[in-house]
Amino acid sequence: MSHKAYSIYQAKARFSEIIRIVKRRRRVIITDRGIPVAEVVPYRAEQPESIEGRIANLAQIGAIIPSQEPFRATPVRLVPGASDRFMAQDRD
Numbered sequence: 001m002s003h004k005a006y007s008i009y010q011a012k013a014r015f016s017e018i019i020r021i022v023k024r025r026r027r028v029i030i031t032d033r034g035i036p037v038a039e040v041v042p043y044r045a046e047q048p049e050s051i052e053g054r055i056a057n058l059a060q061i062g063a064i065i066p067s068q069e070p071f072r073a074t075p076v077r078l079v080p081g082a083s084d085r086f087m088a089q090d091r092d
Helices: 008-013 015-023 051-060 082-091
Strands: 003-007 027-032 035-040
Touching: 003 008, 008 015, 008 027, 015 027
Parallel strands: 003 027
Antiparallel strands: 027 035
């Protein structure tokens, strides 16, 4: 998806133009002193249901870089009395 950038000042002055661009399924980046601070994107009524779809959408816009490794959760190890020791430290 291509994009165009506007400064905050330009965005305020050209809001209607920005909306026309977004209606054509393009995104607009808003900058503050040349640094991107916001993105105006086309509205999508339907949201992805699956986590895979959400991850794919975030990766597409550059918000995340998905890991190439499969996710492996480490089981939690219960330590008897750990919460009691933690609470005792907090009281001091």
